[in-house]
Amino acid sequence: MDEYSHPTIKWLSPDNNSVITTHSVRLAVDIPDTNETNRIGSVVFYATYYLGSNDFHRMEEIGRVSGFPYEMTWDCSKIPDQMVQFSYEISDRKGKIISIHTMHPGNTNNSVIVLDRNPRLNDARLSSHRVHSGIII
Numbered sequence: 001m002d003e004y005s006h007p008t009i010k011w012l013s014p015d016n017n018s019v020i021t022t023h024s025v026r027l028a029v030d031i032p033d034t035n036e037t038n039r040i041g042s043v044v045f046y047a048t049y050y051l052g053s054n055d056f057h058r059m060e061e062i063g064r065v066s067g068f069p070y071e072m073t074w075d076c077s078k079i080p081d082q083m084v085q086f087s088y089e090i091s092d093r094k095g096k097i098i099s100i101h102t103m104h105p106g107n108t109n110n111s112v113i114v115l116d117r118n119p120r121l122n123d124a125r126l127s128s129h130r131v132h133s134g135i136i137i
Contacts, residue, residue: 008032009090009099013071018113020076025113027063028071029088041093042066047074048085059087081115 012028014020027045043066048059063072076084090099 009101011086011088011101014086014113016112020113020115021117023075023077023117025074025076026071027074027086027088028069029090031068031070031090039092040098041091041095043070044089044091045072045074046087046089047076047079048087049079050082076115079115081117083112083114085112 010030012030013026029043031040031043042064044061045063045065046059047062062074065072087100087102089097089101091097
């Protein structure tokens, strides 16, 4: 995909399968400090989520970082509670894409999170007790 080898890029945040109970999410990738790192122009972060009605899933650019550290905070307060998948795209200083990483369910390198900001439910505790021969939950 590129004319030179790009560094090994690692997704740092958020952790895969995280449950987010706040209205912001920190997104971060680690790009090792190599000679190739000096050629990086920007990292673009994307989120894919359900919007409802006629637009089932939408992937949108949620932020662009043009220098170290390659991280940002996404305000997700307007997104309903649901599963969200993240992707990123890395371009060199001339704008040429040198790395694209799309998150896929089941891949341990993914960052798939669940937004759950309902305070009544996200702190809920499940308790059970035995009654005769059955279990009531």
